[in-house]
Amino acid sequence: MNKKELNPYVSVDCVIFGFDLEQLYVLLIDSGSMEGYKQSRMAVPGDLIYDTENLDTAARRVLKELTGIENIYLEQIGAFGDPDRIGKKASDRKWLESIRAMPEARVITVAYYSLVRMPNFNPKASSFAKSAGWAPVSEVHDLAFDHYEILQSGLEQLKRKIKIQPIGFNLLPEKFTLSQLHKLYECIYDKALDKRNFRRKILNLNILTNLDEKQIGVPHKPSQLFKFNEENYKKLSEEGFDNFGF
Amino acid sequence: MNKKELNPYVSVDCVIFGFDLEQLYVLLIDSGSMEGYKQSRMAVPGDLIYDTENLDTAARRVLKELTGIENIYLEQIGAFGDPDRIGKKASDRKWLESIRAMPEARVITVAYYSLVRMPNFNPKASSFAKSAGWAPVSEVHDLAFDHYEILQSGLEQLKRKIKIQPIGFNLLPEKFTLSQLHKLYECIYDKALDKRNFRRKILNLNILTNLDEKQIGVPHKPSQLFKFNEENYKKLSEEGFDNFGF
DNA sequence: GCAAAAGTGTTCGATCTACACCCATGA
């Protein structure tokens, strides 16, 4: 693929969520401003699409370039197309001038969110990001362009979706404890959930396999480890289940 | 606005749902083929966007041009951007050549769905449609471009949304009976719903005002007429209600 | 032995489902 094939009118942006067993994070890139850390200079990673490329493919390309990971959980949030969306702030325009052939063009973006296992990688610098890093979602209050709005839409969609499909497993290590899963749901909903009710509900779904392994080296009673049981999940989906609403 | 401002790379397409108290319909336009009625020649209305125009605004413009209605319920479905999405079938290409300045351009479309009161209007011919008409959703099995896929996505989103927000009122006359509302939900979910349970659930929401009027001229016990109570609905939304799942 | 998180059951109220008969009207 060469530059000639870049479509200068449509981009994809990826809200990449991560979870470190404590907090929910989002991967942000820096416009490389010299004024130190400032959220309004941060953005979610994205790029113009190629003219021969699917939207999903473009999103996966961005993810791969930045994180090295393929086969990531990915879902479209929607299109954002305010004519001024990328030109409202002077700092945004400067950034665009530094990375785009047609910085003044009106660009519609198609936003995606994806869920990754944080420890699996450290974000790399890339063609479109001088630096990249994880920021706790709860501490993000402002971003470049319309990316704060995009982040909030992604978060809402994640909340809605995780009630209906157990996609949360994409954020956890392969082997995880019920407490970790519990904590994840609490972080996403930003509220306390009853421990016993949570455990009962999730176990009743029969989509977890108890590995008969225990945590080691923890200074308290070690927890059972589980993994996600894809087979049972598929069976369950086919039978049709509405939600496991928390 | 003149042609010069058309953005040849991005379009909007509108899945317009209607309900005649019997069936759910979708508004389709005809490519004007001379081969008689054929679903693969039908499409949902859409148009390229103007370069200075919001996506939502563009969708409203298409709706207005076709139906004359403003202030319509409108919601984004998402972006569809397969590079081949509009050029797969020969008949699609012919149509494009007849209406677009750059028929070969790759166009990403942002799809919307909207809900209208069918009797309020008859669709008009327009710059992008030689003719337009209502088709029962249950009888649509094929459409031009990727519009069948778009229709299905819109329908899914409608199903999801109507569980959470009482947007169905946008499909009904101002004054309606509980049976009509009941029928609407049955049509959307394409399954029978228990009459008594439905009535209880919807009345318990307190978002209907009984008008103390009855149907006239019906050959059976006349039904009470209701209207949607926007005030109570707003109160309810603010308190936060999850769903009135059917 | 103490700090820290794991793990476990029951009760109560709310909600969902299933189900059948009489009523008011126009023809």
Next chain:
DNA sequence: TCATGGGTGTAGATCGAACACTTTTGC
């Protein structure tokens, strides 16, 4: 008087919320 859809209540099952104590480990 008949055909048509309108309108109503209850019992049983299921589900969700609230809630406190014992266990196992590392230090």
